[in-house]
Amino acid sequence: MHIKTIKEIPLNDRPREKMAANGAATLTDAELIAILLRTGTAEKSAIDIAGELTADGGLYKHLAGITRLHELTNIKGLGQAKAATVLAALEIGRRIASAKPIEKIHFSCPQDAAEFLMPRLRYAAKEQFVVVLLNGRNKVIGTELVSEGSLSNSIVHPREVFAPALLKHAAAIMVAHNHPSGDPKPSNEDRDITSMLVRSGKVLGVPLLDHLIIGDGTYYSFLEHEAL
Helix, strand or coil, X not given: CCCCCHXXXXXXXXXXXXXXXXXXXXXXXXXXXXXXXXXXXXXXXXXXHHHHHHCCCHHHHHHCCCXXXXXXHCCCCCCHHHHHHHHHHHHHHHHHHCCCCHHHCECCCHHHHHHHHHXXXXXXXXXXXXXXXXXXXXXXXXXXXXXXXXXXXCCCCHHHHHHHHHHCCCCXXXXXXXXXXXXXCCCHHHHHHHXXXXXXXXXXXCCEEEEEEECCCCEEEHHHHCCC
């Protein structure tokens, strides 16, 4: 079977030419990905590969939560170079979505923190536990990924959570993790971890201000719903 390459597509329908003539917003998701890929393989054109990556809502369903190179190289037709290009574009998109000089980010309420963390955690395929370091005025001075995978007391330990806070002289911390299911309702284990971190923060003099659970466009705040 003959695989139609981008060069064989009519000039006006080629992704780069369409972008140049009409702007990037006019391109489909597959066409944008095809520009990143540049070339295909002997079996598939760049547009074919891009079409598979974006089929059935794939841009969000399959790509938005990808953060590791191997998650892309497992896809047939994506070698290290192409996968790295796509991953870089995804990360740029995530950073732009939450772009703001970190020293200017101030949390006055849980919603502020949720808006800051949503682009990073909303689409993650695995549970990620993040610590946000704050100064005395509740301005962000840094973030740290503590664990990735299923949450448990053995994985999320106070020493891993509070170590970066002590090293960077944070006055307080907030923690957050995502639920890949999209439902931010806390589990009993989430509550146990929160209680453990509250107690540890009091002992160390670095209070835990909130624990956020990020879902699909929604969040749960322990500060808002439960006494910390």
